[in-house]
Amino acid sequence: MIDMGVLGETQTRQELAHLLHTAVERSGRNRCEIAREADIHKDALRRTLIGERSPSVGEALRILASSGMPPHAHMLLFLGAGGDQATRWLQTDIARFFEELICELPAALERVLGNQVHDVKPRWAKGTAHRVARLLADHIDELERKDALLGDIFATTVGGRHD
Structure with missing residues (x-):
């Protein structure tokens, strides 16, 4: 049975924000470049990375890809194994x-x-x-x-x- 508590909007948004923030930080690229490449307004990216705004699935995938991360792997890891696992595997061969x-x-x-x-x-x-x-x-x-x-x-x- 799925624990519905872990599916709460606030917790999910915060965990996704942490994953995306870590991906952007580890990318070595500045946020303006990532926002431009991901086709997201720089303020929307900032609010997403601090958990004030929930990104669409497409936005999350584009942020990960613009950060040089395998986007599908990390979104599936996030959904299936949680944000901690997805964050631990950032920039690794196992993620690729x-x-x-x-x-x-x-x-x-x-x-x-x-x-x-x-x-x-x-x-x-x-x-x-x-x-x-x-x-x-x-x-x-x-x-x-x-x-x-x-x-x-x-x-x-x-x-x-x-x-």
Whole structure:
């Protein structure tokens, strides 16, 4: 059951303002540039960043994009995992990975599952998420092993010949 208290307008506006403010600050760009690129009046941006004004979804996405952040990833993280998680992942490779993942996942599910896409049960989501994370961890471990092996091979090769 969803806790309706965490969906309150004031709390949601403040958490989104914090995410957007942090994104703008970390971008290294001045607010006027971001406002211009995001097509938002500079005063509306200022009021959004301090939580006095709620941005539209489009405005929030444009502010994130103008700040150099993966906009869809951060909005989905904000909606699904909360503002703290979205803020922690600002300017990280995992956020860019998540952006690509969420953009590709619906089409991949339809392509791979075909007609079975309608048989998927919501209760499987948590286990699937853990399985995907484990698969990714195994993939990273395998790549690190291959890099180490290639490094060893490269280190033993001198002038194109093996010692």
